[in-house]
Amino acid sequence: MLAKHGAAARVLAGGTDLIIQAREGRRDVAVMVDVKGIAEATQLSLAGDGALRIGAATSCSAIYHNKDVAKAFPALIDSASLIGSVQIQARASIGGNLCNSGPAGDSIPTLIALGAACHIAGPAGERTVPVEEFCTGPSRNVLQNGEMLVSISFPAPAAHSGAAFERFIPRNEMDIAVVNACSNVTLSADGQTFTAARIAIGAVAPTPLYVPAAGAALVGQPVSDATIAKACEAAQAAATPITDMRGSVEQRHHLVGVLVRRTINKAVKRARG
Amino acid sequence: MVTTDKPAYKVIGTRPIRPDGIDKVTGRAVYGADVNLPGMLYGHMKRSPHAHAIIKRINTAKAEALPGVRAVVTALDLGPDPAALPDLSKNILAGDKALYRGHAIAAVAATTDLIARQAADLIEVEWEVLPPVLDVREAMLPGAPLLNPNQHTRTPSGPSENASNVVAHAAVAFGDADKAFAECDAIVEREFSTKMVHQGYIEPQSATAVWNPDGQVTIWSCTQGAFPARQNCSAILGHPVSKIKVVPTEIGGGFGGKIAVYLEPVVALLSRKSGKPVKMTMDRVDVFEGTGPTPGTSIRAKLGATKDGKLRALYADLAYENGAFAGSAANYATMCIASGYDIEHVKLDAYDVLVNKPRTQDYRAPSAPAAAFAMEQLIDELAIKLNMDVEQLRLQNSCKPGTRGPMGMPHQAPGHEECLRQAIASPHYNSPLEGPNRGRGTASGFWFNVGLRSSASVSVQPDGGVSLILGSTDIGGTRASLAMQLAETLGIPYEEVTPTVVDTNSVGYNDVTAGSRVTFGSGMATVEAGKNVIKELSARLAPTWQVPVEDVEFEGGVFKSKDGSKSGTFKEIAQAIVGRGPGLTASGSVNAGFLQGGGFSHAIVDVEVDPETGKVTILRYTCIQDAGTAIHPSYVEGQMQGGAVQGIGWALNEEYYYDDSGRMVNSSYLDYRIPTTLDVPMIDTIIVEVPNPLHPYGVRGVGEPGIVPPLAAIANAVAHATGVRQTQLPMNPRRILETTSGK
Known part of the structure; x- marks a missing residue:
């Protein structure tokens, strides 16, 4: 179906973005292909080694209602429970959020920080793309005509690791992030030194942004306010925000610092158990 | 209670x-859009994409030729404005000039909604785009592009010599304010501004009409007033009042925004032309762009007192955006701004100003909240200057029976003093407010009620x-x-x-x-x-x-x-x-006459401001309001709470956010941020009952006064939490951050 109709066809998962875009005339859709009947696209499987694979159309509420997943991937739950209202979460999927490829998508920094990979199927077979390479611009991504995102896989969390996602919105729900951020840190066994870190930020560039320099600023350094401040500076340096109705350049630069610090602190707390 | x-x-x-x-x-329950009739057609409006543009030509031929289209109407079908209702028809379908983005230009009736939409897209309009006027003070300047070159300002001394965007200048003066300021020991003076905001009712406008060949017309509408809607349709359509029946449906919120007619005369015309029932329902963008929000304002105000705490003189220059045509009246502000207090010397200048935005309409105590945003902050600052408790300062100066009220008429039984006494005695006012970045603010509000x-x-x-x-x-x-x-x-x-x-x-x-x-x-x-x-x-x-x-x-x-x-x-x-x-x-x-004695409301609010993000959290809110006699206390409380919540939204996040071309870029409830349930605490209520002598059971209107204090009360609370006075709305995180950073 997707191959046949090309650009006129879109994959329908929860429809919480697609149907609204079609109704408002922002996206010209001739054919919607509902993939919720495909078992792989709605799976939620936690492997014995702790690795996780979720179908691209698996709903947010299915994810946060799974106690084992919630325990092992709290940052994913931070994201899944923030996207839309409770009603929306019963339909909306992480895969849909990723394929919508909004710069402020609330799941994408988390997927990046958790080191997730996208499993894509198409006429030419299957391929795998790291999440940070998936989005190519606002509402644009690497999917070619005829291709669909089938599932997203996550490596098992390392020992002494923790991750946290936060977003800033003017209200307390039902809003688009002015800035969002996810930090995933691994500590030494004594919990005093960063040994690995992945940090991603959103709504401050054409795509959600993986900031290796922010993680690098932490690795090998003691857990301290000074170390964390360095990571925040690196994240701020990577951000190239714009001014629009949701926030200004200065405000977003400032908030990157605030949110990266807050998420690192929360991630450290989770890593220490 | x-x-x-x-x-x-x-x-x-x-x-x-x-x-x-x-x-x-x-x-x-049957709301506007629930009306369905056999053989009914669906209407859709063609709207202006420009904020200010001359319509040189409209070609409806392609739309009319589309299969399924049964009727197309333009301003030519509507005829000129009725003499008694200036600009009414022009706002319903623009004839020679579009004056705001979203201004209706033409309408289509078709067998399906989709065909009606497609047909509207096929209507060709040749435009000459003009520069938009978007700022109220700039619109007042000589040389500003004129929305209506034939309009002269209505002033106390007759029409102005030159054409102007200023529709009216209302001047009110009691005593000699200039002289009295010279005798004051403490004076505060500031400039305030608020943005255009919408009533935010949930149900969009919807109207359905049947025009029978015998001339009997029936219109179903979720209007706030079936009789005035009938009157307006009669005048616009040139059809006798007694031949028009308006059936009011249930109404999903109005707050003043569903007084004016928009769709009613158009669906009636489409029905006359097509011979079928026609229904038209707005979507949210239509509601934001094509109905009547409340004016944005620019207010310069000055308040003076003697050192014993006696308010002596008030001056205010109040400029209100009317939108494309004369709309919600700034004059109402002059009836409210000083009515809570006994101030001998008052001078007020209120201006209604045209800008390329939707024609404004009333919104819950229209014009009063922005005026109170200025006045009640000045009182708060004055109390600080005089080293007095602000509630005592208000009580000392509160109006009493006989004090000059709205339009210079004496108050009969004003409830302001009783509201203040109850506020001072309330558990909220007497509770400590502890913790960093927190502040408490109070404010009073008056609405004259009709x-x-x-x-x-x-x-x-x-x-x-x-x-x-x-x-x-x-x-x-x-x-x-x-x-x-x-x-x-x-x-x-x-x-x-x-x-x-x-x-x-x-x-x-x-x-x-x-x-x-x-x-x-x-x-x-x-x-x-x-x-x-x-x-x-x-x-x-x-x-x-x-x-x-x-x-x-x-x-x-x-x-x-x-x-x-x-x-x-x-x-x-x-x-x-x-x-x-x-x-x-x-x-x-x-x-029952024009005025009914008026009502007072008072707010106490505690806030916490996140110094890193600028986000304001409302921790606690108490509304104290005089109901005269509360017939059904639960509904009185509901009105008080509703006014408070709308005021919180207005204070913190709501605004028409325009780009330079005059396009509202946040015309959805995603980016036009009315508060959600997670954004407001339970609003505590204290009903005060000072019976209204004009009503057999002592009733006072309670729908509106509750929205008057919150803008100022929250601004006062934020000022106390941060040390920075907020003179511009909305106090969203960006503005708080920008005004407090470095502190």
């Missing part, structure tokens, strides 16, 4: 369930129950509050009264449900109708009791002969007289 010398009412003051409740919670005209009819049923027939659309629970007044008058239980809101052919004239007037004015008509029922029953009872009619007495729901030998309850007598005799219907009609 605070009650002063209230009679021992039986029904008034209780909290029965509302008669419209079950239909609403089960989804059976009376206007109302009618109601009462039919006595054979079993002794009564039917109450109303023409005031019920927005805030007025079927219940009017049925309660009738039950009290007839001395029967509330459950014996069945209230129904009917169409314009089925009851006498009623003005709009607005100005907090229905429980007051339609209440007076209802009470009068009830008294006429008693009179008629007494007249019919006298011969059966074989006593002269003046010997039939009625008290507390019981008819009695003067000698005490005969008696019967209302129900017994009604069963005997109406159950076996001819039917009984009695009516009441009143003109």
